[in-house]
Amino acid sequence: MSAKKSTFSIAGRAIGPDHPPLVIAEVGINHEGSLDKAIQLVDAAKDAGAEVVKFQCHITEKEMIPTDMKPGKISDERLWDIIKRCELNADEERKVQGYCKAKGILYLSTPFSREASDRLEAMGVPAFKIGSGECNNYPLLDHIAKKGKPIILSTGMNDLKSIKKAVATIRRRKAPLALMHCTSMYPTPYEKVRLGAIADLRKAFAGVPIGLSDHSMGIWTCLGAVALGACLLEKHFTILRSWPGPDTKISIEPGELKDLIQGSRAIWQARGGRKTILPDEKPVIDFAYATVVSIAPIRKGERFTRDNIWVKRPGTGPLKAERLSTVLGKRAGRDIPPDSHILPEDVVGLKA
Numbered sequence: 001m002s003a004k005k006s007t008f009s010i011a012g013r014a015i016g017p018d019h020p021p022l023v024i025a026e027v028g029i030n031h032e033g034s035l036d037k038a039i040q041l042v043d044a045a046k047d048a049g050a051e052v053v054k055f056q057c058h059i060t061e062k063e064m065i066p067t068d069m070k071p072g073k074i075s076d077e078r079l080w081d082i083i084k085r086c087e088l089n090a091d092e093e094r095k096v097q098g099y100c101k102a103k104g105i106l107y108l109s110t111p112f113s114r115e116a117s118d119r120l121e122a123m124g125v126p127a128f129k130i131g132s133g134e135c136n137n138y139p140l141l142d143h144i145a146k147k148g149k150p151i152i153l154s155t156g157m158n159d160l161k162s163i164k165k166a167v168a169t170i171r172r173r174k175a176p177l178a179l180m181h182c183t184s185m186y187p188t189p190y191e192k193v194r195l196g197a198i199a200d201l202r203k204a205f206a207g208v209p210i211g212l213s214d215h216s217m218g219i220w221t222c223l224g225a226v227a228l229g230a231c232l233l234e235k236h237f238t239i240l241r242s243w244p245g246p247d248t249k250i251s252i253e254p255g256e257l258k259d260l261i262q263g264s265r266a267i268w269q270a271r272g273g274r275k276t277i278l279p280d281e282k283p284v285i286d287f288a289y290a291t292v293v294s295i296a297p298i299r300k301g302e303r304f305t306r307d308n309i310w311v312k313r314p315g316t317g318p319l320k321a322e323r324l325s326t327v328l329g330k331r332a333g334r335d336i337p338p339d340s341h342i343l344p345e346d347v348v349g350l351k352a
Contacts, residue, residue: 007176008150008176008177008178008208008209009150009176010022010052010106010108010126010127010150011106011126011127013051013106015178015209015231015232016209016231017209017229017231019231020264020265020268020269021211021226021230021231021232021233021264021265021268022051022052022211022231022232022233023050023051023052023232023233023234023235023257023260023261023264024050024052024053024054024108024129024152024232024233024234024235025045025048025050025052025053025054025235025237025257026053026054026234026235026236026237027041027042027045027053027054027055027237027238028054028055028056028110028236028247029055029056029058029082029083029086029245029246029247030236030237030238030243030245030247030248030251031055031086031088032085032086032243032244032245033085033086033087033088035088035092035095035096037243038055038088038092038096039096039099040239041053041237041238041239042096042099042100042103042105043103044237044239044254044257045105045237045254045257046103046104046105047254048254048255048257048258048261049257049258049261049262050105050237050257050261051105051106052105052106052107052108053100053105053106053107053108053237054107054108054109054110054129054234055088055093055096055107055108055109055110056086056109056110056112056131057088057093057109057110057111057112057116057117057119057120058083058086058087058088058112058116059087059112059113059115059116059119060080060083060084060087062113062114062115062116063083063112063113063116064079064080064083066080067079067080068080071246073186074186074246074247075246077246082246086245090119093109093119093123094123097123097125106126107125108125108126108127108128108129109125109129110128110129110130110131111128111130111144112131112133112134113140114140114143117140117143117144117147121147121149125149126149126150127149127150127151127152128144128147128149128150128151128152129151129152129154129234130144130151130152130153130154131154132154132155132156132157132158132182132184132213133157133184135153135154135155135156135157135158135162135163135166136158136162136165136166138165138166138169141153141166141169141170142169142172142173144175145169145170145172145173145175146173147175148173148174148175149175149176150175150176150177150178151170151175151176151177151178152177152178152179152180152211152232153166153167153170153177153178153179153180154180154182154213154234155179155180155181155182155201156182156183156184156213157184160200160204163179163201163204163205164204167179167205167208177208178208178209178210178211178231178232179201179205179208179209179210179211180210180211180212180213180232180234181194181195181197181198181201181210181211181212181213181225181230182212182213182214182215183215184215185215186215186247186250187215187216187217187249187250188214188215188216189216190216190220190221193214193216193221195212195221195224195225195228198210198212198225198228198229198230199228199229202229209231209232210229210230210231210232211225211230211231211232211233211234212225212230212232212233212234213234214233214234214235215236215250217250218252218256219235219252219256219259219260219263222235222260222264223260223263223264223267226264226267226268226271227267227271229271233260233264235251235252235257235260236248236250236251236252237251237252237253237257238251238252238253239253239254240253241253285315286314286315286316287313287314287315288313288314288315289313289314289315289320289321290311290312290313290315290320290321291311291312291313291314291315291316291317291318291319291320291321291341291342292309292310292311292317292319292320292321292323292324292327292341292342293309293310293311293312293317293339293340293341293342294308294309294336294337294338294339294340294342295307295308295309295310295312295338295339296308296338297335297336297337297338298332298335298336299332299335300332300333300334300335301331301332302331302332303329303330303331303332304327304328304329304330304331304332304342304347305328305329306328309324309327309328309342310324311324316341317341317342318341318343318344319341319342319343319344326350326351327342327347327350330347330348330349330350331347331348331349332346332347332348333345333346333347333348334346
């Protein structure tokens with residue numbers, strides 16, 4: 001990968017500063033283990049204009065030991081029970097993947113264990129999205145990177161030191177890489193989102209596409225991230241926030257997803273450039289600029305004063321408003337009727 005320009009792509013979709021942001025609609029486990037709901041969510045994401053819909057591949061016994069731990073403020077239910085209930089088995093995942101293919105939307109999934117990554121590899125996924133919890137799970141990163149497929153790595157709960165180790169682990173295997181800034185709080189207060197971290201990651205990992213995996217409410221921070229150079233955006237997605245599930249309350253709905261896709265592309269198109277005058281602005285210049293004009297009859301030899309000249313539109317006169325002071329006090333070289341543009345040759349002794 002070039003240190004200057006990204007060549008990262010997934011299934012032929014180029015990702016980087018020269019391309020519109022890739023918006024990932026993360027269903028995650030919002031299907032609550034229901035294949036029917038999973039299919040509904042694919043339809044909703046596709047209808048909203050999403051290019052990618054992402055699930056989570058959980059094989060509970062392979063990713064954790066039995067535990068009574070609860071996921072903090074996210075839910076009062078045991079973590080084990082949540083994950084177990086929300087699993088899709090291998091056959092169901094293949095059905096979702098096949099449905100995505102038929103609908104023309106890219107299927108991705110996040111593995112949480114070696115076995116899950118192997119299942120996804122066997123399914124032929126074009127890339128791996130790895131969650132923040134695995135950012136410093138270097139053995140698992142190495143296992144996945146050995147497969148050689150593009151990796152999108154979220155970096156919540158990690159600092160630059162640990163992220164550098166993760167990047168080194170992946171690069172050793174020569175797997176293409178993109179990084180996602182993330183704050184692992186559900187929901188994330190706006191003041192904890194820290195969009196400034198995007199610049200930190202861009203500086204530390206030149207040439208690597210940087211994105212935002214966001215858990216704040218709404219789409220605002222994602223739109224702000226695009227203005228700061230984010231090439232990928234990821235938001236939890238549901239059909240209705242009133243659906244049950246630990247992530248639905250922080251998810252965006254189809255209308256918001258559509259706005260995010262359209263808004264992120266508009267901001268991507270709008271960013272960059274320099275403060276110059278565009279040739280395209282010429283038609284407006286012609287009517288919006290002011291130029292020096294007569295506001296009273298002026299006789300040949302008469303001095304120009306603020307009583308007989310001023311600045312008015314349109315801007316098609318040869319002497320722009322900034323030239324008024326160079327005309328004042330000089331004498332007219334001819335008779336000039338009112339409401340006329342003052343020409344350079346009308347002003348005796350006017351310098352170019």
